[in-house]
Amino acid sequence: MAPQYKLTYFDVPGMAETCRYLFSYGGIEFEDVRIKQENWPQVKDKMPFGTVPTLEHNGKVVDQSLAIARYLAKKVKLVGDNEWENLEIDATVDTINDIRQKIIAVFLEKDDAKKKALIEAVKKDTFGFYLPRLEAEVQKNKGYLVLGRLTWADFYFTTLSRVFDVVSGEDVLASYPNLKGVREKVNALPSIKKWNEIRPKTIFEMAPQYKLTYFDIRGLAETIRYLFKYGEIEFEDVRIKHENWPPLKDSTPFGVLPILEHNGKVVGQSIAIARYLGRKVKLAGENEWENLEIDAVVDTLNDMKSKLSAIFAEKDEAKKKVLIEAVKKDTFSFYLPRLEAIVKKNKGYFALGRLTWADFYFATVSPAYDLVTGEDILASYPNLKSVREKVNALPAIKKWIEVRPKTDF
Incomplete structure (x- = not known):
């Protein structure tokens, strides 16, 4: 009818x-x-x-x-x-x-x-x-x-x-x-x-109020994209091909990406941007001490990420193999057991016993562990693996993963 x-x-x-x-x-x-x-x-x-x-x-x-x-x-x-x-x-x-x-x-x-x-x-x-x-x-x-x-x-x-x-x-x-x-x-x-x-x-x-600019990979911008999607905040996802980066570099505040533009203002620093969005989408603490707890976890995760950078930069395969073994022995074996214990203590999350933007940061950065080593690094750490799975199973994130551009990382 x-x-x-x-x-x-x-x-x-x-x-x-x-x-x-x-x-x-x-x-x-x-x-x-x-x-x-x-x-x-x-x-x-x-x-x-x-x-x-x-x-x-x-x-x-x-x-x-x-x-x-x-x-x-x-x-x-x-x-x-x-x-x-x-x-x-x-x-x-x-x-x-x-x-x-x-x-x-x-x-x-x-x-x-x-x-x-x-x-x-x-x-x-x-x-x-x-x-x-x-x-x-x-x-x-x-x-x-x-x-x-x-x-x-x-x-x-x-x-x-x-x-x-x-x-x-x-x-x-x-x-x-x-x-x-x-x-x-x-x-x-x-x-x-x-x-x-x-x-x-x-x-x-x-038009979206936010314009996020990064390379055509997940990388340092993916936590930000996750937070936008989780909060249902529209944003312009600008992706730059690496070959087009040199002429654009000097137009950014400090010659690095990602950058976020909002109301005519531009800022860089991926973790600072993620912290801002974490607060907007109510994935932050309820007081400054709770925010300190989240920040401390994120900075620790970032310390671990920084130790992987040399591997991506190394072109010599023999030297790269030595660096990978050192990361597995010295970095992962030091940090991951301690992080596993933190998640267990916090009822399956990194801080405060509930979902925070620290969990989003880990979910987006931890795939690099597998990419670097060619192994499932979290296989021995069920609590850490569960954090990533829980974040990726959130409806808005699951939908984003299905539709986002397919890249290695």
């Missing part, structure tokens, strides 16, 4: 995305008609008032995105229990829509200098005025925008707030944890999560 509802809009999230969210949340089948911008002039006159989105049902066609969303919200029970509660929801939605109206000029402006001035004004006057007040409302309403429970106002904010980031090129909600929590809760709903996985990705999507 064909869907009873036909939603027509451009091929972007935009004003239709709240409706799509509500359809998905309620498990209501709908035809998601997407018009290419170049085809709009031929379609425009067929719309009731020359605008989209429109909703068609039982031969009737209506427009106005908020009216459609309000109708769908009633069908999926995301409205108030009485007219006063619906008034509270409507007032909140209309306030959020006021923000949207103030942003529109940024998209219409073609002059880059004027657009930059508009963006700064929006950040200062619009976001600076509305967001602290909305943040307070969410705090007052137990983590929701209104009524102390999930309503379609939370859906509208979630879908519209993407535009805040697109306009500013920043994570606008970074300073508003309650508002960010609303968006995270809505996007974590099973039906919405599924929709976001399958929905068409469009030019409207925000």
Whole structure:
């Protein structure tokens, strides 16, 4: 049976995305008609008032995105229990829509200098005025925008707030944890999560805020990639061929990779970057002592990694063989039993008795042990081997391993 509802809009999230969210949340089948911008002039006159989105049902066609969303919200029970509660929801939605109206000029402006001035004004006057007040409302309403429970106002904010980031090129909600929590809760709903996985990705999507640059190998960048994937943080994974590195080297801060770019700033040092991301994705300690414990383990693992560097640099096969035997005898035999004991003491993890970014670091660096020696070095260390297996079995990491570029290391 064909869907009873036909939603027509451009091929972007935009004003239709709240409706799509509500359809998905309620498990209501709908035809998601997407018009290419170049085809709009031929379609425009067929719309009731020359605008989209429109909703068609039982031969009737209506427009106005908020009216459609309000109708769908009633069908999926995301409205108030009485007219006063619906008034509270409507007032909140209309306030959020006021923000949207103030942003529109940024998209219409073609002059880059004027657009930059508009963006700064929006950040200062619009976001600076509305967001602290909305943040307070969410705090007052137990983590929701209104009524102390999930309503379609939370859906509208979630879908519209993407535009805040697109306009500013920043994570606008970074300073508003309650508002960010609303968006995270809505996007974590099973039906919405599924929709976001399958929905068409469009030019409207925000470019990743992070740009990671490294060679076309796993190496020192793989811990960082794991952390991005674990935290579901979009990033641009720039991979440089070794033959293209010499002319690019001087353009990096200290002539080494990886580097991470964010909001126009560039930093190097893989462990420092991993530590930053470990905190962002909640794989760090709860206080400075716990962070010290994690750092001490990571630095110890890095000491061991550093002792392998000479092997990769050595070109003479006979000398390389001597170095490998020395690493097996002096490095692995010294560090691995001690690390094995630490993991056993910490209930299967490297620190704090739970998953931390130290486990991610070990999971990504330890394949080098096997690559260097040609052996399964962790075969005699079941606790260490288990750490790597647990990290690699995490759903986000497992998926990344399946799709990442295939390289030796």
